[in-house]
Amino acid sequence: MIVHQETLQCSTTGHGDVQDLTQAVAAVVARSGVARGLVHVHVVGSTAAVGTIELEPGLQRDLPELMDRLVPPHETYYHELTWHDGNAHAHLQATLLGASATVPVRDGQPVLGTWQQLVLVECDVRPRQRELVVTVQGVPSQS
Amino acid sequence: MIVHQETLQCSTTGHGDVQDLTQAVAAVVARSGVARGLVHVHVVGSTAAVGTIELEPGLQRDLPELMDRLVPPHETYYHELTWHDGNAHAHLQATLLGASATVPVRDGQPVLGTWQQLVLVECDVRPRQRELVVTVQGVPSQS
Amino acid sequence: MIVHQETLQCSTTGHGDVQDLTQAVAAVVARSGVARGLVHVHVVGSTAAVGTIELEPGLQRDLPELMDRLVPPHETYYHELTWHDGNAHAHLQATLLGASATVPVRDGQPVLGTWQQLVLVECDVRPRQRELVVTVQGVPSQS
Numbered sequence: 119m120i121v122h123q124e125t126l127q128c129s130t131t132g133h134g135d136v137q138d139l140t141q142a143v144a145a146v147v148a149r150s151g152v153a154r155g156l157v158h159v160h161v162v163g164s165t166a167a168v169g170t171i172e173l174e175p176g177l178q179r180d181l182p183e184l185m186d187r188l189v190p191p192h193e194t195y196y197h198e199l200t201w202h203d204g205n206a207h208a209h210l211q212a213t214l215l216g217a218s219a220t221v222p223v224r225d226g227q228p229v230l231g232t233w234q235q236l237v238l239v240e241c242d243v244r245p246r247q248r249e250l251v252v253t254v255q256g257v258p259s260q261s
Numbered sequence: 262m263i264v265h266q267e268t269l270q271c272s273t274t275g276h277g278d279v280q281d282l283t284q285a286v287a288a289v290v291a292r293s294g295v296a297r298g299l300v301h302v303h304v305v306g307s308t309a310a311v312g313t314i315e316l317e318p319g320l321q322r323d324l325p326e327l328m329d330r331l332v333p334p335h336e337t338y339y340h341e342l343t344w345h346d347g348n349a350h351a352h353l354q355a356t357l358l359g360a361s362a363t364v365p366v367r368d369g370q371p372v373l374g375t376w377q378q379l380v381l382v383e384c385d386v387r388p389r390q391r392e393l394v395v396t397v398q399g400v401p402s403q404s
Numbered sequence: 405m406i407v408h409q410e411t412l413q414c415s416t417t418g419h420g421d422v423q424d425l426t427q428a429v430a431a432v433v434a435r436s437g438v439a440r441g442l443v444h445v446h447v448v449g450s451t452a453a454v455g456t457i458e459l460e461p462g463l464q465r466d467l468p469e470l471m472d473r474l475v476p477p478h479e480t481y482y483h484e485l486t487w488h489d490g491n492a493h494a495h496l497q498a499t500l501l502g503a504s505a506t507v508p509v510r511d512g513q514p515v516l517g518t519w520q521q522l523v524l525v526e527c528d529v530r531p532r533q534r535e536l537v538v539t540v541q542g543v544p545s546q547s
Binding site: 119121123158160162163164188189195196197198199200201206209210212213214216217218220251253255 | 405455456460461463502506516520542543
């Protein structure tokens with residue numbers, strides 16, 4: 119049984135930046151030596167999310183627009199009344215999308231559809247340096 | 262330590278089809294020999310979701326209606342402007358719900374409430390053949 | 405390889421009660437002896453959710469208000485037409501947020517941001533006694 123963990127760094131441009139993590143995560147899986155198991159991708163912090171989507175330029179704009187329609191930036195929030203940092207919607211969007219995603223590993227690779235990518239969604243209102251923790255658990259090919 | 266993985270096939274009738282996976286997943290857990298651990302259920306592709314709900318006929322209709330209210334089929338989406346395949350809302354609904362769910366395994370069974378089922382939610386606009394990857398990790402009963 | 409599982413009990417005050425699970429989960433991780441791996445937190449039942457958020461008093465009110473705006477209590481639901489238990493919105497909110505969260509374990513601790521907590525979100529319309537299953541999988545420090 120292998121438990122392999124790596125930390126990745128990722129610079130975002132701020133609210134609505136959706137970045138492709140697929141290749142970086144596949145590389146961690148390859149380095150882990152796991153052939154069959156699971157890979158878990160987690161973003162540290164409460165104003166960003168990790169998920170899966172077909173990351174083509176259309177949906178890359180549609181997803182942040184949807185989140186701003188569901189959780190509008192200029193709504194009145196109790197968080198804002200206290201903290202005045204203008205990012206209550208970022209916290210709520212991140213909670214709604216979730217801070218992590220888990221994907222099966224089969225034949226040494228993350229199992230994703232042809233048009234399905236692992237992505238980081240920046241919800242905060244300014245550029246951020248993000249820490250991602252990737253954990254791979256499973257067995258090598260001979261097991 | 263056991264790492265057991267199976268692929269299930271599932272035919273859906275198209276947008277709004279919510280199917281019960283609970284028995285099929287419990288059968289995979291039973292075949293795995295895992296008594297204590299986790300089971301992860303993942304749908305391959307970017308226009309379907311996996312989650313938990315009380316799957317009675319009322320909520321079976323309420324969930325797809327809610328998703329269509331939150332992410333309307335006939336909104337203007339950038340994805341649609343490029344691809345003209347009429348399923349931008351399906352992609353966004355699937356991302357919002359998530360492509361996988363993880364449930365504890367205890368005494369050789371998935372731990373779910375009496376009225377809590379594992380479900381596949383078809384978001385795409387046409388019938389699809391879905392591939393589900395079920396991964397069970399844990400220890401047999403004597404551990 | 406360690407697979408450690410504990411059940412926690414939690415009393416909620418009803419709809420909109422958001423409780424901090426972080427310390428209780430960190431204590432389970434400490435008792436497990438896992439230094440590197442994953443911890444999975446799952447609420448049994450279909451009208452509560454588990455997730456991550458910065459749990460300060462503002463967002464503690466904002467999150468339930470957001471969920472009631474997205475999935476209003478007094479909408480017409482098919483579930484209600486059959487069951488008349490007034491909690492269709494609770495089921496749908498719980499499904500949207502998800503019944504579980506998985507967080508990496510590093511150096512024997514859950515990896516969370518400074519302002520990022522693991523929380524239980526009660527969606528049901530009355531006080532409930534909740535069962536949480538916490539599963540820790542990973543390796544001890546010498547591995």
